[in-house]
Amino acid sequence: MATHALAPATTAYRPGLYEWLTTTDHKKIGIMYVINSFLFFLIGGFFALGVRAELAQPGLQIFTDEHVYNEFFSIHATVMIFLFIIPILAGLGNYIVPLMIGAPDMAFPRVNALSFWMLPLAGLLLLSGFLTQGGAAASGWTSYPPLSEVGPTKSPGPGEDLWIVAIVLIGTSSILGGINFLVTIFKMRAPGMTLFRMPIMVWTMLVTSVLVVMATPVITSALVMLFIDRNYGGHFFDPFGGGNAVLYQNIFWFYSHPAVYVMVLPAMGIVSEVLPVFSRKPLFGYKAFIFATAGIGALGFSVWAHHMFTTGSVFLPFFSLMTFLIAVPTGVKMFNWVATIFRGKLSFSTPFIFAIGFLTMFLIGGINGAFSAAVPVDFALHDTYFVVAHLHYVLFGGSVFGVFAGLYYWFPKMSGRMLDETLGKVHFVLMFVGFNLTFFPMHMLGLQGMPRRIADYASNAGWNDWNLLASIGGFIIGISILPFIWNVFISLRNGKVAGDDPWEGNTLEWATSSPPPPYNFDRLPEIRSERPVFDARHGRLTPHDEMGPA
Amino acid sequence: MSSTPRKRLAPEAILAAVVVILLAVLVPLVVYSGAGSSLFPPTAVTTQAKGTRGLYDIVFALAIAIFVAVEGVIIWSVIRYRRRPGDNELPPQTHGNNLIEIVWTLIPTVIVLYLFAISWNTLNTVDAVSSSPDMRVHAVAAQFQWKFEYLDNNGKVIATQTEPDAAKGGGLAVPVGKNVLVTLDSPDVIHAFYVPKFLFKRDVVPGQTNRFQFTVDATEATDGHPNVFGGQCAELCGTGHRTMLFNVIAMSPGDFDTWLQALIAKNNATPPPAPSGAPAFALTAHNVAFDKTSLDVQAGQPFVIDFKNTDAGTPHDVDIRQSDKTTVVQDQPVTEGGAESTYSYNALQPGTYVFICSIHPTLMSGTLTVH
Numbered sequence: 040m041a042t043h044a045l046a047p048a049t050t051a052y053r054p055g056l057y058e059w060l061t062t063t064d065h066k067k068i069g070i071m072y073v074i075n076s077f078l079f080f081l082i083g084g085f086f087a088l089g090v091r092a093e094l095a096q097p098g099l100q101i102f103t104d105e106h107v108y109n110e111f112f113s114i115h116a117t118v119m120i121f122l123f124i125i126p127i128l129a130g131l132g133n134y135i136v137p138l139m140i141g142a143p144d145m146a147f148p149r150v151n152a153l154s155f156w157m158l159p160l161a162g163l164l165l166l167s168g169f170l171t172q173g174g175a176a177a178s179g180w181t182s183y184p185p186l187s188e189v190g191p192t193k194s195p196g197p198g199e200d201l202w203i204v205a206i207v208l209i210g211t212s213s214i215l216g217g218i219n220f221l222v223t224i225f226k227m228r229a230p231g232m233t234l235f236r237m238p239i240m241v242w243t244m245l246v247t248s249v250l251v252v253m254a255t256p257v258i259t260s261a262l263v264m265l266f267i268d269r270n271y272g273g274h275f276f277d278p279f280g281g282g283n284a285v286l287y288q289n290i291f292w293f294y295s296h297p298a299v300y301v302m303v304l305p306a307m308g309i310v311s312e313v314l315p316v317f318s319r320k321p322l323f324g325y326k327a328f329i330f331a332t333a334g335i336g337a338l339g340f341s342v343w344a345h346h347m348f349t350t351g352s353v354f355l356p357f358f359s360l361m362t363f364l365i366a367v368p369t370g371v372k373m374f375n376w377v378a379t380i381f382r383g384k385l386s387f388s389t390p391f392i393f394a395i396g397f398l399t400m401f402l403i404g405g406i407n408g409a410f411s412a413a414v415p416v417d418f419a420l421h422d423t424y425f426v427v428a429h430l431h432y433v434l435f436g437g438s439v440f441g442v443f444a445g446l447y448y449w450f451p452k453m454s455g456r457m458l459d460e461t462l463g464k465v466h467f468v469l470m471f472v473g474f475n476l477t478f479f480p481m482h483m484l485g486l487q488g489m490p491r492r493i494a495d496y497a498s499n500a501g502w503n504d505w506n507l508l509a510s511i512g513g514f515i516i517g518i519s520i521l522p523f524i525w526n527v528f529i530s531l532r533n534g535k536v537a538g539d540d541p542w543e544g545n546t547l548e549w550a551t552s553s554p555p556p557p558y559n560f561d562r563l564p565e566i567r568s569e570r571p572v573f574d575a576r577h578g579r580l581t582p583h584d585e586m587g588p589a
Numbered sequence: 590m591s592s593t594p595r596k597r598l599a600p601e602a603i604l605a606a607v608v609v610i611l612l613a614v615l616v617p618l619v620v621y622s623g624a625g626s627s628l629f630p631p632t633a634v635t636t637q638a639k640g641t642r643g644l645y646d647i648v649f650a651l652a653i654a655i656f657v658a659v660e661g662v663i664i665w666s667v668i669r670y671r672r673r674p675g676d677n678e679l680p681p682q683t684h685g686n687n688l689i690e691i692v693w694t695l696i697p698t699v700i701v702l703y704l705f706a707i708s709w710n711t712l713n714t715v716d717a718v719s720s721s722p723d724m725r726v727h728a729v730a731a732q733f734q735w736k737f738e739y740l741d742n743n744g745k746v747i748a749t750q751t752e753p754d755a756a757k758g759g760g761l762a763v764p765v766g767k768n769v770l771v772t773l774d775s776p777d778v779i780h781a782f783y784v785p786k787f788l789f790k791r792d793v794v795p796g797q798t799n800r801f802q803f804t805v806d807a808t809e810a811t812d813g814h815p816n817v818f819g820g821q822c823a824e825l826c827g828t829g830h831r832t833m834l835f836n837v838i839a840m841s842p843g844d845f846d847t848w849l850q851a852l853i854a855k856n857n858a859t860p861p862p863a864p865s866g867a868p869a870f871a872l873t874a875h876n877v878a879f880d881k882t883s884l885d886v887q888a889g890q891p892f893v894i895d896f897k898n899t900d901a902g903t904p905h906d907v908d909i910r911q912s913d914k915t916t917v918v919q920d921q922p923v924t925e926g927g928a929e930s931t932y933s934y935n936a937l938q939p940g941t942y943v944f945i946c947s948i949h950p951t952l953m954s955g956t957l958t959v960h
Binding site: 104105106109177179183185186191192278282284285319320321323350352356360363364374375377385386387395398403413414421422486487491493495 | 678702828
């Protein structure tokens, strides 16, 4: 297998579509991950706009059948988490990790293709719930039993079963991908690429993969039990049949809290690549950053019950302490990023602007999370819109801004063309403004007592203005995607030719052509630090290296 | 700064300093003036909530300080350190500094340990349950209705409130200044008891009796002047989740005693007899469905429905609404699971209506034709 993997493209010529459908090239698979995830981003966004349209004013305007509203927010979150953020980061990692460590491909190219192809299948299964009697899953993306069990007022239809099957498939894809990343990172690094010379992006993918491999089987067990409860008369989570409803929450969050780091760590990795390049400085505190990443990964397994403070069955002081403590490594990262841009020479290209967007917004997502670590304050805020604000500042203000930083940063490498800077900045401004208009008012709504997951509210509750503002912001976010799509479309046709290294990058992907050949590298520069291409360009650490980028 | 003292300050530095100072002044100013009041929880009305509010204020102050400090450095850097066109020189290649790393690991550690200590301390007040409360209430949350039972010291039910809405003459009344122990149960799915002005919620988990205690401040109500607080289910419990509203009514102890006696009397009263000669229809609820999909009645004549609810633990009722299913024509009280009621209805104009369970409107409705 290993020798075959070294030269996958030496086989006979295959026409375009057939080549894409059968490829085992990590770059093509990575790009397909990105495209597939982006399509689901649009689908998930459609559901979000449905929710915001309904909540813009009191009264039921769109969802006369409120069950459909419950389907919308449930599928919105499921799609965004499981079919957009997690896979698009896995896809960017898929594209970039072998390049960054000087490898010709992932360790198991066919397994890699399998991991990808499970995703569109799972997505279609999930969405097909809308075609079934009773509609798609409607018990939230958390799918807590007993609501997700079978019953006339619970979840009677097959939509819930399709949800379970889809998440199990996506989990299997994640586990296969995680193992593939681990083997690739440990066994396929180029000579000289020691662990402490790996780019931070690779480190974050490494820790992410450990989390995925350790946590995903656990949620799979909960889903299988729920499936047995629903279809074969089990009572795992049925309190009136000897089961325990809160047990599901413990198992679910044992995966789903680490999953938050699966959704955030690679975005942190992207930002840690982008900030140094556009500041023309090395990342401040490279090793501290690695230890912080590992620390988040380890602590991430001891905070799950902070999602369950109000259940009355959690040992509160322990989970409160651990939740507070996990803020420390996250804070260390924030300080290191800020120290990286401090006294740099900053170029405001689109990737950098999105990375700054990440810093400013993820900071808010970190700070407003600390409120819920204080258990009594969580009693006030839990399951209100304050939590919705918090999670979107982390997953949108953090992860999504990080994803776009990565897309603008690596698009030239993937396509050989530059994206248009003006359209990129229009995209950023619209998205940044829309994002804050949408999600900042949710803090106020939550504090004033608006619970999550309600289709309607009383017109005298005092929530009208903030909701209207949030809905306007939501549609601005929707509009902000249009310049991005247009940008990709025109740049692929007429964009400026990128060249090997348009940003004066630091890491190995910039030492090969854009797009790279199927086997990735003709020659590799000498690797003596975490910035081999910088060293080759400036000759500081490797004065005798003869290889420089074109 | 690396620049020599003689060098003139760069214009970017002046601009950056102005912006950062503005941020540092304006953010606290806006937040702590009236304009920022929506960034704080509503006025706390219980002893426990006042503790939570004190904790919130400390967390909030630290949050604002950290926000201003970090965003300030980001904004400073973004404005101050732009790369000028044609500048190809590299800035100093600082790789890090171990002392700084230790300092900015320790400072947040101290802050979060402090926050943990004060929140644990507050938790011990907020979550405390006394063994001899002044009053006991058993709250039952079912899809999609609240029921409150007033208990004596032995846990025996002395009065039951099935109407959670104060506007309809119901609600959970409590005396101010007395500590109230609430036990929570659910016969179906998970719900949550949430009163924003209590700054508190607790899940209602089937198969597990949760409890908490609260004391409404003595100043919240005086004789003849009760105070109504809104509450609502906070845990997604199905299609009727948002309709699970309730009110807590704070009363002076004297008013409360009168109110409770009235509730006991109402519980004991026999329902008014059906007008003699009115036609009667039998209707049964089973597995959250009516056994009939249509009823025909005469116009201009009162009628009666003998309603039987066979769903243990699940309350139902039979209201009459316009055919849009939302406009209420005649409202009836809830019938508990396993109970029977005789509902009397006033005469109707000819037309098509629906009879509907207000708790399960999507699952339980039928056509009522008036000839």
